[in-house]
Structure formats: structure tokens, C-alpha cells
Amino acid sequence: MKGPLGFNAEDLLQETLSMQRKLMDGLKLLPSVEDVDYGATAREEVWRDGKVTLYRFVGEQAPVQRTPLLIVYALVNRPYMVDLQADRSLVQRLLALGHDVYVLDWGYPDRSERYQTLEDYLLRYVDGAVDHLVAANDGAPVNMLGVCQGGVFALCYAALRQPKLANLITMVTPVDFQTPDNMLSHWARQVDVDLLVDTLGNIPADLMNASYLMLKPFRLNIQKYVGLLDILDDKAALQDFLRMEKWIFDSPDLAGEAFRDFIKQFYQGNGLMHDGVTIGEEHVDLRQVTLPVLNIYAEQDHLVPPDASRAMGGRIGSTDYTESSFRGGHIGIYVSGRAQREVPGTISAWVAGRTSWSSVGRWP
8 A cells, every 4th residue: 555655665665676776787887888978970170260160060961051050159168069979969960951060169268368358259269260161152151050158149240240141040049148037147247257357367167067057956966966876777878978977077267358258248237238248349239130030049948048038039130030949958959859850950941941141052
């Protein structure tokens, strides 16, 4: 007979024995698990400026979309969440749909990059990569896909250098940095960022990771490792888990001045909502973004709440603005099974619908 909690002593015994078997199987399996890595797709370097490298992904067949698609990722993690593994790769599915896909890799800043600013990242590195692709595309503009903070960079870049872009896609990209449900924003707005940067120089990756983990302390520090017990006897699932962990903790330090500038202008000043962002000496006016924009947000995103992203529609000047919601979280929008089925097709169909901005042909 079941007790008031829905189980009896026999149930508890069987659960204990099952967990014991999993632990024993895991102890036998773990030594046989090879080191895992991420980045499933072959790539080739096509441009470099210091530590910043532009890579072209190499698909199984030549692309049919002549217009290059440049992925601009955030500074806080490595960009291979979009190409984590063969069955969880936004990049591979975009390649299969005929796109010519590139990614900008920021590298690992060291103390020599402490004084790099947002101007360096946008108007030196992003602009340099775009100029390379425009030249390779016979002077025609390119498509840009900005991810999270990289989406913020892409929006600002579009406002400043729009003639070089054909279409803009943003994913989990904040525009309103002060929505009530944005816990990260509540923290960032209380930070004495001048004292932090003046003391530390570059911001350590471990400090940033600890901050993100504490946004959901039980889920991200306890529950997921308890859940690990359920897969200790499944080698493939265990490798997937370890691959994700390796990506999470393989994070670059952040250039101090760029971090200072980003926190002050975007989190503390909410500059995109108040026309208060400047990059170098240039003012960012989102009303100047008049090219087609596809904005994809995640409905369960704890880092970029939906309202933070949906605010884009009321700020940019484009009359061709499309929102697409994804039922998942900030990471699930790249690696979940639903994401593999939905997101690449959404991007590809949207780009294909803007034929006046995107040419189709065989890349030479």
C-alpha cells in the first residue's frame, strides 16, 4: 500500500538499488569516456586581426546562397554553441539549407587587450570582417546573425554601417536592459563598474560564470549534477553532458574597458531605449536601422527575458520587422531537438523571402 507521499518502503528500496547499480555502472564507464570537444563542422580561416579570426564553415556541398551569413557571437562565451556537435548544430543545418556561413571568433583577451573598447570590437573587428566579406561578394552587402550580446553589437553596427548589410537576424538579443524580470540587469545596475575594472583590469571568466550560475543557484549548481546520476550508465548522454560543461567553463576573460562601457551604456543607462549609446564618437540611433530584421527570442529565457528582446520592434526604423518566438531557453534555442527542427528553417525561409536583398547563385 502506498503511503501519504505516494510510495512505500518497497518503492524506496527498488529506487535505492537502481541508483546503486547506476553508480557502479558509472564507475566502470567513466574511465572509457574520451575527452570531448565542441565544434563539429570543418572551418577555414579567411581573415584575421590580432586574436580575432573570421572562419568560413565548410559544408558537404557548395552553398547556393551567394550572400554570406556572418554570425557575431557574444564576448562572454566561445561561439561554438551554434556548432556544438553534429546533431546539435545550427551551423550544419544552415549549411545544409545552402547558406554560406561564417563566424567571428574573438579569441581569448589577455592583459594586452585591457584597453580595447566597444569601438574596437564594432568598428575595427566586426567592420573589418564585414569589409572582407563584402569584397569577396563583389561589393554586395552581407547578411548578419547576432547572438545575445553579439546581437546588440549587430544592431549597433547596422545603425552605423547599414549599407554593408542586406538582412539582419538577431537571436536572444536584449534591447530593453531594464525590464522588471531581468535579474541579471538588477545585479549589473548595482555594480560599481569603475571600481571593478580599475581593480581587476580584465574581468575574469570565472567571475562571470559564477554570476550566471547564481541566477539559478539550485538548478545550475545542484539539480543538474543530481540529474547526472541518471545518465552515468549512458555513454552518449554522458558525453553530451561533459561537452556542454566544457563549453560553459571554457570562457574568455573580458577586456576591461569594453566591459565597463557595455555595463554603463546598456545595463545602467539602458541606452538603446533612450538613444544614449555612442560607439567611439558615433551616436547609435536605432531608427536608422531600416533594413529587414528578424528577431528570434526564447520564451523561457532567464538571461534575456522576452520583453527585453521584443522591445526592438518599437525602437528600430525598419518597416520589415519580424518577431519569432521559440519555446525554450537561452541555450536550448541552439541545442535542443526542437531548435534543430525549427530555428534554421525559420531563418532560411525568412531570408529567402527577401530576394531583393539576397542573391542566389553558386559561390565560385
